Amino acid sequence: MLLTQMLLIIVLGLVGYFAYWLRKRLNYWQDLGIPCDQPHYLLGNLVGVQKTRSFAEIALSTYRKFKGTGPFCGFYWLQRPTAFVLDTNLAKAILIKDFNKFTDRGFYTNPDDDPLTGHLFSLDGHKWRVMRNKLSPTFTSGKMKQMFPTVTRVGAELVNVVAAALSDGSTLEVRDFLGRFTTDVIGSCAFGIDCNSLKNPKDPFREMGRRVFIDQRHSLVGIAFIILFPKLCRRLHIKLTPDHITEFYMRIVRENIEYREKNGIRRNDFFDMLLELKNNKMMKTEDGQAMTNITVEELAAQAFVFLVAGFETSSTTMGFALYELAQHEHIQQRAREEVCEVLTRHNGEFTYECMKEMSYLNQVISETLRKHTIVPMLTRECLEDYQVAGHPKYQIKKGMFVVIPAVGIHFDEDYYPNPEEFNPDNFTAEKVAQRDSIEWLPFGDGPRNCIGLRFGLMQARIGLAYLLKNFKFDVCEKTQIPIQYNKKTFISMAESDVYLRVEKVVE
Incomplete structure (x- = not known):
């Protein structure tokens, strides 16, 4: 009886302590007198996430509500007190001027148990710096030129597949075609696989690429636990990536390494560059130090993030661009005329130099990325107590999460007049020169x-140039206007299919 009572007291004590801890944590900003919304006990200020509100909607509404109240407002990422940046000067300090105090993104990684999480995007501290140094030489303009023929080859195939699909009617779901285009590009460049999902939509590589964004290992409660107690979760060997995804990509990487090394295969693609890092054949670092080899697991993680960062983001950007061009015929026609004019100057050959000459097409892509901000929030973790200059009350504590709402800045009338309007002239050379880089x-x-921005832009430019040269796009009765974002994904992607009327351009 005494033991039962003692256990009951211990349990009640633990419950009481947790309730006190949670209440204190969820009153952090209120106690400091810094403006914030009242948080939900489980979701914090992410109320509605994965159900009624997208991450972009949450970020934009918070930015608009609290802008002008201070350099940042209080925010709760689930139960984690977070500094939500409202001032571009502070954003610039965090990302550039005082970068050494905010080098980490604060994402959970566990490469020992979950190798695919050991990629450049999520790595922190010294591990990130080392990997960034190793990978930077693989994303130079010279390396892009080497991969350029692969992308143009897939772009030409995209035209053939879309043209063939028009035999069944002029209304097409363009997002699927674009996803298959980027899948084939990434499959070839990052994994050395000619999956040809453009002709075979059910290709296993294509299907698994989709599942990367859909399949989750943990529920929202599990994710909250990982965010709150990352060190404990690593000790408990908790993984993020579903096992079937890890097994699929690790198998592909190992088979590809064995095949290329056994047969002396070189394709001048991203996988080749990773193999050089694995075998320590890359150039030295800037200070002359030889780079250490990367492991097979590290190689797989970098190839995997190349897929994640380059597959969905690029196809989504291209889909949003076609969606906007379909509603603005004069912009579409101007972009098409530029593409045709540039190709004519190059005797019909799509060269690497063509992309630089397609300045208006580049403006269309830049404006698409502004209006449809694929990654709506940038995240950082503070590495030491940080006092915001000129604001004594505003301090970001060591270990605190920081959110920079890119989507809020992109829809701020102070930087972009009439931000709801799709206007590529926001990115003329003159306006870009006048604008601070932190505003885009x-x-x-x-x-x-x-690190892969050159490749992502190259892929989008090539895909759109091929499509605009050969097809005209218009809205149809199945086009969703205005378009809605998926509530379940962090990146901003269309909630449903993107249907457009497509016609072959008569030359």
Whole structure:
């Protein structure tokens, strides 16, 4: 009886302590007098996430509500107190000026048990710096030129497949075609696989690429536990990636390594560059130090993040671009005329130099990335107590999560007049020169910007140029206007299929 009572007291004590801890944690900003919304006990200020609100909607509404109240407002990422940045000067300090205090993204990684999480996007501290140094030489303009023929080959195949699909009617779901295009590009460049999902939509590589964004290992409660107690979760060997996804990509990588090394195969693609890192054949670092080899697991993780970052984001960007062009015929026609004019100057051959000459098409892509911000929020973790200059009350504590709402900045009338309007002239050379880089953040900014931005833009430019040269796009009765974002994914992607009327351009 005494033992039962003692156990009951211990349990009640633990419950009481947890309730006190949670209440204190969820009153962090209120106690400091910093503006914030009242948080939900489980979801914090992410109320509605995965059900009624997308991450972009949450970020934009918070930015608009609290802008002008201070350099940042209080926010709760689930139960984690977070500094939600409202001022571009502070955003610039975090991403560039004081980057050394905010180098980490604060995402959970566990490469020992979950090898595919050991990629550049999620790595922190010294591990991130080492891997960034190793990978930077693989994303130079010279390396892009080497991969350019692969992308143009797939772009030409995209035209053939779309043209064939028009025999069944002029209304097409364009997102699927674009996803198959980027799958074939990434499959070839990152994994050395000619999966040809453009002709075979049910290709296993294509299907697994989709599942990466859909299949989750943990529920929202499990994710909250990982966010709150990352060190404990690593000790408990908790994984993020579903086993079937890990097994699929690790098998492909191992088979590809064995095949290329056994047969002396070189394709001048991203996988070749990773193999050089594995075998320690890459150039030295800037300070002359030889780079250490990467392991097979590290190689697989980098190839995997190349897929994640390049497959869905690029196809989604292209889909949003076609969606906007279908509603703005004059913009579409201007972009098409530029593409045709540039190709004519190059005797009909799509060269690497063509992309630079297609300045208006580049403006269309930049405006698409502004209006449809694929990654709506940038995240950082503070590495030491940080006092915001000129604001004594505003301090970001060591270990605190920081959110920079890129989508809020992109829809701020102070930077983009009439932000709801699709206007590529926002990105003329003159306006870009006048604008601070921090006011356009689809790829982040500073030392930890997206390392693959050159490849992502190249892929989108090639795909759109091929499509615009050969097809005209228009809205139809099945086109969703305005388009709605998927509530279940962090990135901004269409909630449903993107249907457009497609016609062959008569030359």
